[in-house]
Amino acid sequence: MQAELDKLAGMVREARRIVVFSGAGISTESGIPDFRGPQGIWTKVDPREYYIDRFMASETSRRAYWQRATTMYREILAAEPNRGHRAVATLERMGKLGTVITQNVDGLHQRAGNSPEKVIELHGSTLYVSCLSCGARHTREAFQPRVSEDGEAPPCDQCGGLMKPATISFGQQLEPETLERAAEETALCDLFIVVGSSLQVYPAAGYPLQAVSNGVPLVIVNHQETPHDGYAELVLNASSGEVLGPVVDALAADMTPEQVAVPN
Numbered sequence: 001m002q003a004e005l006d007k008l009a010g011m012v013r014e015a016r017r018i019v020v021f022s023g024a025g026i027s028t029e030s031g032i033p034d035f036r037g038p039q040g041i042w043t044k045v046d047p048r049e050y051y052i053d054r055f056m057a058s059e060t061s062r063r064a065y066w067q068r069a070t071t072m073y074r075e076i077l078a079a080e081p082n083r084g085h086r087a088v089a090t091l092e093r094m095g096k097l098g099t100v101i102t103q104n105v106d107g108l109h110q111r112a113g114n115s116p117e118k119v120i121e122l123h124g125s126t127l128y129v130s131c132l133s134c135g136a137r138h139t140r141e142a143f144q145p146r147v148s149e150d151g152e153a154p155p156c157d158q159c160g161g162l163m164k165p166a167t168i169s170f171g172q173q174l175e176p177e178t179l180e181r182a183a184e185e186t187a188l189c190d191l192f193i194v195v196g197s198s199l200q201v202y203p204a205a206g207y208p209l210q211a212v213s214n215g216v217p218l219v220i221v222n223h224q225e226t227p228h229d230g231y232a233e234l235v236l237n238a239s240s241g242e243v244l245g246p247v248v249d250a251l252a253a254d255m256t257p258e259q260v261a262v263p264n
Contacts, residue, residue, distance in 0.1 A: 017097075017188055018191045019189040020091070021102070022088070023102075023199075025197060026196035027082075029241055052170065062153070066151035073126055083240070084195060098185055099118050102121055103122055105126040106126065124166045129163050131162070187210070199220075199222075205228070221243045
């Protein structure tokens with residue numbers, strides 16, 4: 001794989017505005033389970049339980065949802081950014097990163113050192129809760145103690161509406177402003193790197209193809225094959241840490257500490 005790593009290092013060295021598109025695979029190295037992998041969440045839980053209409057349907061469904069969401073929230077709090085996350089943060093300090101477009105809801109890119117304004121969270125964040133009626137938003141840290149062990153969550157303080165983790169469930173509309181910003185950043189990049197995504201969920205999976213249509217090189221780092229592999233200039237079937245870690249370390253070795261420490 002060394003030849004592929006050397007090629008990627010050369011592409012990153014020449015790039016000036018990289019988009020890193022991350023999926024659940026980058027966070028499995030931190031102990032957070034993915035959804036579609038061999039040991040993923042969908043092998044243990046019916047995906048239909050995560051549809052917004054189930055959440056809206058009954059108190060019983062909402063309590064079950066909150067119990068699952070609480071378990072995942074605790075797993076996320078216990079997780080730490082891994083070598084892949086830290087490498088992406090280093091790209092920002094090098095001035096190479098345009099933005100991170102992530103399908104993840106765990107906030108690990110920010111905890112690794114990426115500026116919040118550099119991270120576009122397509123599917124929301126589990127670190128916040130919001131009202132489905134009026135949109136009132138609170139930190140999960142402040143709200144979670146008000147959720148009982150059997151999943152009973154209080155209504156919105158402002159309008160009495162249903163409160164839910166600020167993540168996008170199946171059947172729930174993604175924020176148009178978020179999608180538009182991701183498209184704008186994709187149009188501006190000169191290298192598009194996919195890390196840990198199966199590229200099966202749209203509209204998210206459309207951004208790599210947008211980059212290719214603009215003549216931008218596409219790199220895919222993922223353990224399994226993806227539907228977009230044929231469009232990529234480089235495909236590495238490995239973990240983010242195994243790929244981005246040594247590539248970014250090698251580039252950082254060629255720079256002064258001051259260069260590495262200056263954010264874009």
